[in-house]
Amino acid sequence: MPAILVEDLRKSYGPVEAVRGISFSIEAGEVFGLLGPNGAGKTTTVEILEGYRRRDHGRVEVLGEDPQSGGRRLKQRVGLVLQECAVLPYLTVREVVELFGGYYPKPLPTAQVVDLVGLAGSAGVRVRKLSGGQQRRLDLALALVGDPELIFLDEPTTGFDPSARRNAWEIVRSMKALGKTVLLTTHYMDEAQNLADRICIIADGQVVRIGAPDSLRAEQAVATIRFAQPAGVDVPRVGEVIPGGDGSVVTIVTETPTRALNELTTWALGQGIELARLEVTQPSLEDVYLELTRDA
Amino acid sequence: MLEARIALGQVRAEQRGFWRNPAAAFFGFFFPIMFLLIFGTIFNGEKACIDGTYGARGQCVGGVSTPYNTFFVPAMAAWGVITTCLVNLAILVTVHRDNGVLKRMRGTPLPVAAFVVGLVGSALITAVLLVALTSLVGHVLYGSPWPAHPLPAVVTVLLGGTVFCAIGLALTVIIPNADAAPAIVNVIYLPLLFLSGFFFSFSNTLLDDIAKVFPAFGFKEMMLTAFGAKPSSTGWDVHDLPVLLLWGAAAMLVTLRWFRWGSRRA
Numbered sequence: 001m002p003a004i005l006v007e008d009l010r011k012s013y014g015p016v017e018a019v020r021g022i023s024f025s026i027e028a029g030e031v032f033g034l035l036g037p038n039g040a041g042k043t044t045t046v047e048i049l050e051g052y053r054r055r056d057h058g059r060v061e062v063l064g065e066d067p068q069s070g071g072r073r074l075k076q077r078v079g080l081v082l083q084e085c086a087v088l089p090y091l092t093v094r095e096v097v098e099l100f101g102g103y104y105p106k107p108l109p110t111a112q113v114v115d116l117v118g119l120a121g122s123a124g125v126r127v128r129k130l131s132g133g134q135q136r137r138l139d140l141a142l143a144l145v146g147d148p149e150l151i152f153l154d155e156p157t158t159g160f161d162p163s164a165r166r167n168a169w170e171i172v173r174s175m176k177a178l179g180k181t182v183l184l185t186t187h188y189m190d191e192a193q194n195l196a197d198r199i200c201i202i203a204d205g206q207v208v209r210i211g212a213p214d215s216l217r218a219e220q221a222v223a224t225i226r227f228a229q230p231a232g233v234d235v236p237r238v239g240e241v242i243p244g245g246d247g248s249v250v251t252i253v254t255e256t257p258t259r260a261l262n263e264l265t266t267w268a269l270g271q272g273i274e275l276a277r278l279e280v281t282q283p284s285l286e287d288v289y290l291e292l293t294r295d296a
Numbered sequence: 297m298l299e300a301r302i303a304l305g306q307v308r309a310e311q312r313g314f315w316r317n318p319a320a321a322f323f324g325f326f327f328p329i330m331f332l333l334i335f336g337t338i339f340n341g342e343k344a345c346i347d348g349t350y351g352a353r354g355q356c357v358g359g360v361s362t363p364y365n366t367f368f369v370p371a372m373a374a375w376g377v378i379t380t381c382l383v384n385l386a387i388l389v390t391v392h393r394d395n396g397v398l399k400r401m402r403g404t405p406l407p408v409a410a411f412v413v414g415l416v417g418s419a420l421i422t423a424v425l426l427v428a429l430t431s432l433v434g435h436v437l438y439g440s441p442w443p444a445h446p447l448p449a450v451v452t453v454l455l456g457g458t459v460f461c462a463i464g465l466a467l468t469v470i471i472p473n474a475d476a477a478p479a480i481v482n483v484i485y486l487p488l489l490f491l492s493g494f495f496f497s498f499s500n501t502l503l504d505d506i507a508k509v510f511p512a513f514g515f516k517e518m519m520l521t522a523f524g525a526k527p528s529s530t531g532w533d534v535h536d537l538p539v540l541l542l543w544g545a546a547a548m549l550v551t552l553r554w555f556r557w558g559s560r561r562a
Contacts, residue, residue: 050403051403052399052402052403072405072407075403075404075405076405080400080403080404082396082399082400082403084395084396086395086396086397086399086400087397087400088309088310088313088397089313089317089395090312090313090316090317091309091312091313095309095312099305099306099309100404102301102302102305103302103404103405103406104405105298126316142400142404146404146405
């Protein structure tokens with residue numbers, strides 16, 4: 001049984017159809033990245049899965065239950081990190097984690113959770129005095145304290161400095177090591193690439209592509225060749241020449257990089273030209289993402 | 297058992313939140329005491345005319361003439377209950393709603409009933425403390441009598457407090473956001489207190505008839521009776537109970553039907 005099953009999900013707000021027939025399933029123990037530009041329907045989809053919104057159409061199962069009617073029993077098995085950290089501002093970190101732990105049948109020890117998210121040094125500090133990054137980490141602690149099977153992480157590292165992001169990534173990896181299922185939404189491609197087993201890119205309320213990060217990249221079997229424009233000669237068109245820049249750098253895109261390079265270097269050797277700053281690159285996941293969501 | 301423990305945890309968390317928030321603790325607790333000190337001092341030694349009117353020479357006609365503070369202390373205690381329950385809760389819940397606390401809570405297995413018990417229980421604790429402090433200050437500074445009927449006084453505070461909590465929750469339905477909460481609440485309840493004779497006691501048939509429709513008037517009457525400011529052998533004022541209970545029931549229905557867990561922009 002998949003941890004999450006979504007089939008032909010639809011949701012409209014008045015005349016605007018925010019989600020237009022999304023389907024995917026997430027296996028237990030999987031880290032699943034949901035990506036898309038603002039307004040793509042990410043948040044609506046996640047909020048339907050979290051039980052905050054009702055769907056108009058389609059089938060949704062979270063841990064085998066319908067989030068619309070799953071109620072308390074389902075919530076005991078799920079941890080949430082929402083986009084904004086929102087807890088009673090005048091309680092301390094320790095008090096809030098203790099309070100939330102009390103909502104679950106088998107909570108993890110408060111000290112262990114506080115330590116896990118790196119807030120041990122601030123356990124006695126009131127929530128309103130925490131920095132933005134610390135508040136997000138507290139939110140992570142609140143998602144973990146109930147020892148859930150499934151965790152929703154809605155843009156968990158927005159506003160983090162680089163080292164805090166690395167720490168958060170370690171926490172997500174340790175969740176995976178514990179066998180927990182994670183649904184991660186993020187704006188950051190490197191985050192999805194580093195953490196997710198599979199990525200689902202949505203745009204304009206529909207699924208554009210689902211797959212492992214590497215397979216998504218490989219799917220765009222296009223390589224980019226760049227080098228400095230040699231003075232006084234025309235370069236052979238070994239692929240699609242991409243215009244742009246000030247003309248000092250030539251950018252060529254090709255689906256057959258071996259052949260293109262061979263032609264290019266043979267020509268250059270014949271001309272006695274050294275191609276300065278020659279490089280061949282695979283598209284990054286970011287390039288793939290921009291390509292796939294370009295029209296959205 | 298788990299539910300009871302969760303509810304107790306909520307009460308404790310809300311109490312901590314209240315006393316650690318300087319603005320809440322001042323306006324929700326010490327502000328009524330400040331009023332007691334100002335009015336109590338100004339009118340100390342004056343008379344109040346309960347249920348009567350003033351005659352041509354200022355005498356109390358058709359009512360009971362008592363020292364002003366014998367009337368004013370239970371009236372201020374009643375105000376304290378309305379402040380700690382209705383005013384505090386309406387503002388607190390709209391703030392929680394705006395900054396996402398309600399939404400966050402709703403995503404956890406915290407039972408809604410336990411959440412409400414936490415809010416109401418905490419407000420009632422504050423209300424009882426404020427009534428006790430009001431009685432103490434009144435007794436020590438102005439020689440007002442201790443509550444004549446302790447059991448009816450406690451029951452009245454808890455019952456009235458619960459009703460005003462319900463009204464406070466219902467008010468969040470018409471309050472658009474946290475910024476507007478204090479203004480809207482004050483505009484609604486402060487005129488009602490004047491109309492209901494919380495500060496100056498004399499009978500005016502027309503005003504009383506209007507005021508009797510609203511819960512503040514009856515609650516104040518019940519407090520005056522329980523405290524012994526109004527003559528009564530038992531301290532129970534069942535005459536004013538139905539209006540109070542009706543308002544409580546109506547507020548609960550409004551809350552159940554229209555309560556919002558998120559801010560409008562979301």
